[in-house]
Amino acid sequence: MLSRIAESLFWLARYIERAEDTARILDVNYHMLLEQSQQPYRLRWEPLISMAGEENRFWSLYDTANAESVFEFLAFHGDNPGSIVECIAKARENARTIRDRISREMWEDINGLYYTMTRFDPKAEIAAGPHRFCDKIKFGAHRFHGVTDATLPHDEGWQFLRIGWSLERAEMTARLVDVQYQNLLDEAPTVGVPDNHQWMAVLRSVGAYEAYHRQYHSPIEPEKVARMLILHPLHPRSVRFSATEVQAGLRAVSGTGPGAYANEAERLVGRVVERLSYDKVDEIFQQGLHSYLNELLGLCGLIGDDIARTYFYYAAVA
Amino acid sequence: MLATVPKMTPLSAPMVNRGLFEGYDTGSFYDEMFSAPGVPRPQYSKLFQKLAAMAPAQFEERRKLADLSFLIQGITFTVYSDGRGTERLFPFDLIPRILPHSEWERIDRGLAQRVMALNLFLQDVYGKQCIFKDRKISRSLVYSCPQFRREVIGVEVPRGIYTHICGIDLVRDSKTGEFYVLEDNARTPSGISYVLENRLVMTRTLPDAFQDCQVLPVNHYPAELSRILRSLSPRGEDDAQIVLLTPGIHNSAYFEHSFLAQQMGIELVEGRDLIVDGGIVYMKTIHGLNRVDVIYRRVDDEFLDALSFRPDSLLGVPGLMGAYRAGNVALANAVGNGVADDKAIYAFVPTFIRYYLQEEPILRTVETYVCAEPRDLAYVLDHVPELVVKAVGESGGYGMLIGPAADGKRLEDFRSRIRANPRNYIAQPVVPLSRVPSYDPSTGCVAGRHVDLRPYCLYDGRTVTIVPGGLTRVALQRDSLVVNSSQGGGSKDTWILRGEN
Numbered sequence: 001m002l003s004r005i006a007e008s009l010f011w012l013a014r015y016i017e018r019a020e021d022t023a024r025i026l027d028v029n030y031h032m033l034l035e036q037s038q039q040p041y042r043l044r045w046e047p048l049i050s051m052a053g054e055e056n057r058f059w060s061l062y063d064t065a066n067a068e069s070v071f072e073f074l075a076f077h078g079d080n081p082g083s084i085v086e087c088i089a090k091a092r093e094n095a096r097t098i099r100d101r102i103s104r105e106m107w108e109d110i111n112g113l114y115y116t117m118t119r120f121d122p123k124a125e126i127a128a129g130p131h132r133f134c135d136k137i138k139f140g141a142h143r144f145h146g147v148t149d150a151t152l153p154h155d156e157g158w159q160f161l162r163i164g165w166s167l168e169r170a171e172m173t174a175r176l177v178d179v180q181y182q183n184l185l186d187e188a189p190t191v192g193v194p195d196n197h198q199w200m201a202v203l204r205s206v207g208a209y210e211a212y213h214r215q216y217h218s219p220i221e222p223e224k225v226a227r228m229l230i231l232h233p234l235h236p237r238s239v240r241f242s243a244t245e246v247q248a249g250l251r252a253v254s255g256t257g258p259g260a261y262a263n264e265a266e267r268l269v270g271r272v273v274e275r276l277s278y279d280k281v282d283e284i285f286q287q288g289l290h291s292y293l294n295e296l297l298g299l300c301g302l303i304g305d306d307i308a309r310t311y312f313y314y315a316a317v318a
Numbered sequence: 319m320l321a322t323v324p325k326m327t328p329l330s331a332p333m334v335n336r337g338l339f340e341g342y343d344t345g346s347f348y349d350e351m352f353s354a355p356g357v358p359r360p361q362y363s364k365l366f367q368k369l370a371a372m373a374p375a376q377f378e379e380r381r382k383l384a385d386l387s388f389l390i391q392g393i394t395f396t397v398y399s400d401g402r403g404t405e406r407l408f409p410f411d412l413i414p415r416i417l418p419h420s421e422w423e424r425i426d427r428g429l430a431q432r433v434m435a436l437n438l439f440l441q442d443v444y445g446k447q448c449i450f451k452d453r454k455i456s457r458s459l460v461y462s463c464p465q466f467r468r469e470v471i472g473v474e475v476p477r478g479i480y481t482h483i484c485g486i487d488l489v490r491d492s493k494t495g496e497f498y499v500l501e502d503n504a505r506t507p508s509g510i511s512y513v514l515e516n517r518l519v520m521t522r523t524l525p526d527a528f529q530d531c532q533v534l535p536v537n538h539y540p541a542e543l544s545r546i547l548r549s550l551s552p553r554g555e556d557d558a559q560i561v562l563l564t565p566g567i568h569n570s571a572y573f574e575h576s577f578l579a580q581q582m583g584i585e586l587v588e589g590r591d592l593i594v595d596g597g598i599v600y601m602k603t604i605h606g607l608n609r610v611d612v613i614y615r616r617v618d619d620e621f622l623d624a625l626s627f628r629p630d631s632l633l634g635v636p637g638l639m640g641a642y643r644a645g646n647v648a649l650a651n652a653v654g655n656g657v658a659d660d661k662a663i664y665a666f667v668p669t670f671i672r673y674y675l676q677e678e679p680i681l682r683t684v685e686t687y688v689c690a691e692p693r694d695l696a697y698v699l700d701h702v703p704e705l706v707v708k709a710v711g712e713s714g715g716y717g718m719l720i721g722p723a724a725d726g727k728r729l730e731d732f733r734s735r736i737r738a739n740p741r742n743y744i745a746q747p748v749v750p751l752s753r754v755p756s757y758d759p760s761t762g763c764v765a766g767r768h769v770d771l772r773p774y775c776l777y778d779g780r781t782v783t784i785v786p787g788g789l790t791r792v793a794l795q796r797d798s799l800v801v802n803s804s805q806g807g808g809s810k811d812t813w814i815l816r817g818e819n
Contacts (some may be wrong), residue, residue, distance in 0.1 A: 001603055001605075002587065002591050002601060002602065002603055002604075003591070003602045003604055004588065004590070004591050004602075006604045036801060056450050095570075096392065096567055098579035098586075099392070099576045100575075100576040100577070100578070100586045101586070104391075104580075107392065108390050111391070111392045158593045250581050311604040312604075
């Protein structure tokens with residue numbers, strides 16, 4: 001497989017995943033933030049922007065962070081490279097450059113999603129609230145996963161897609177937990193008082209609300225939520241599950257068996273999976289959730305860099 | 319997404335009125351569908367009955383379905399107007415162009431003859447150059463062609479093939495009713511993907527029409543091209559690594575490049591995916607460098623290799639020509655083919671057919687004034703308002719003047735351009751192109767629109783294979799003679815019938 005194609009597949013998947021995750025977070029938090037006006041304290045919109053890692057850009061474009069500006073920025077703004085619209089456009093552009101390598105159904109699906117998205121009128125959507133728009137994106141992404149799974153041979157190309165969206169998902173979930181946790185701790189009147197309502201939203205934004213209840217049969221507690229989202233071995237959006245997927249994809253490409261690694265990316269992802277498999281949630285809180293997640297995010301960044309170095313770039317060939 | 323075709327209403331109802339064709343005017347042109355007002359030609363008789371019985375609303379519904387299908391599949395081309403490329407649908411007209419088998423059979427023979435002659439001409443001018451010694455064409459006319467490549471004189475091309483793929487444009491002259499060759503495209507002709515996709519959409523949109531008409535299939539093209547490419551491999555056919563080299567996603571024909579690569583199951587590469595090391599071409603894969611044997615290149619000669627041609631080109635592969643000369647990689651089409659489709663050389667193709675094949679040309683060519691010849695130049699300058707003037711190296715309808723449609727200022731502008739560089743221009747009388755009924759969405763009516771026909775010819779060194787039909791391009795603007803997609807043209811499916819009707 002051509003390096004350029006592997007790279008396009010990797011980014012195609014990352015952009016789709018980022019669009020979906022942004023849509024999920026936006027949808028759930030938007031409604032949560034609107035509802036909590038009766039609360040004695042106010043949560044802020046800013047964490048949604050820091051989750052996207054785009055604080056500077058946001059403040060260069062807007063004066064205040066409120067329902068309208070945050071929605072517009074995260075969903076539609078052309079100057080925000082991580083906005084949903086931009087992610088879908090870039091996913092489609094990547095798909096277009098490799099459309100001979102993906103299935104016809106995949107191309108038609110992502111192309112159709114792109115056209116659906118361009119037909120949304122940002123003004124009308126902002127007035128109507130994000131649910132309708134975010135739902136389209138979420139299910140658009142799900143359908144793309146399904147179409148991919150059902151129509152593309154599960155060969156190396158498929159592995160690069162798998163690596164791309166799993167790595168993106170690991171990062172997005174880690175960032176979501178980190179930002180929400182800080183937000184809730186900073187803003188809640190009494191630190192440590194679990195606020196069910198807020199954590200419910202966190203669970204909902206990764207589609208883990210029902211799974212949580214099946215798992216724990218108990219009220220929502222921050223530690224359990226963190227355990228669910230970071231350490232759960234089977235929940236498809238947990239950091240651990242996603243990291244394991246990245247590892248499986250990398251091993252399938254290089255042909256490496258368990259206990260060994262063929263490149264730096266595999267070594268690092270092995271370390272991440274190992275930690276997430278054996279760390280306990282109280283150990284994480286002992287270290288401090290923020291510092292723990294920051295380390296994970298740092299490692300994810302390095303894994304991405306090394307995948308590029310190993311598979312995508314040809315530094316001067318003799 | 320488009321799997322469901324709307325339920326058809328039975329079309330057996332007696333003709334109450336002529337529906338879509340109400341008030342259709344064949345005008346003073348050869349009409350491909352009607353031999354006289356209201357009288358369809360034999361090859362159209364079945365389709366005419368179907369279409370005429372169809373309510374305009376029903377037709378419009380099918381048309382929208384076809385458009386949607388093209389959009390969702392991303393069958394678009396890129397237009398550069400404001401410096402930024404925009405994607406556009408290539409307009410598709412649902413009413414096909416139909417030719418009876420006997421007429422096609424003659425075209426097929428004529429094209430095969432022409433492709434063989436062009437190939438022999440290229441072998442000769444880049445080889446022994448007998449044609450100059452025998453004084454059938456002047457060396458200076460050939461050497462002054464901007465697409466003539468001295469760099470490949472003496473290079474032996476695999477199996478002696480230069481013109482693996484030719485797109486030859488034909489037009490039917492309304493005055494004589496006969497087909498003429500309008501121009502040859504022997505470099506990187508495009509459009510075949512539309513032929514294949516048009517057919518696919520057509521069978522989905524008007525499936526019932528195919529049940530009645532026996533239309534010859536076209537979908538063997540990719541397999542045939544793949545077979546030819548494979549046969550060129552310097553390392554034998556079994557392990558041949560074949561790639562399609564595209565300028566990239568911003569090229570107007572990018573859809574076609576990816577389509578063909580996918581259909582043939584070969585790698586679609588850009589220049590940056592390839593590297594030349596020790597005279598061997600490799601592609602950069604996730605598991606290291608893989609040797610490449612055959613390149614179906616859709617990048618023009620001058621951009622192929624910055625070391626041999628344009629030094630500013632980023633689209634090609636530095637060192638590629640070295641590998642080509644050494645015989646380590648095959649290119650299709652060959653480098654230097656532009657000399658064969660130069661519009662001034664065009665006037666000599668009948669001479670080539672007689673000289674190389676000792677045959678009389680089967681297809682006629684349009685009378686051509688070569689401005690490089692002083693006598694022709696004088697005539698052209700006197701008659702510009704009646705002529706079509708074309709720059710010899712341009713394609714896509716650019717650099718062209720249609721005399722009768724131009725104002726005084728533009729005529730004068732072309733006169734001075736011709737005087738400044740006569741070798742760069744040829745002129746031909748205006749050919750009144752035949753017309754095919756075409757649907758005009760703005761009026762909801764069917765009206766005659768001018769068409770040409772570009773069949774695609776594949777040459778394997780022994781025989782020429784032509785998929786029956788080709789791309790019928792249609793000038794959708796009323797009265798326009800320019801069929802190029804960059805100038806508002808569209809296309810139609812082209813049906814060659816198994817028999818006469």
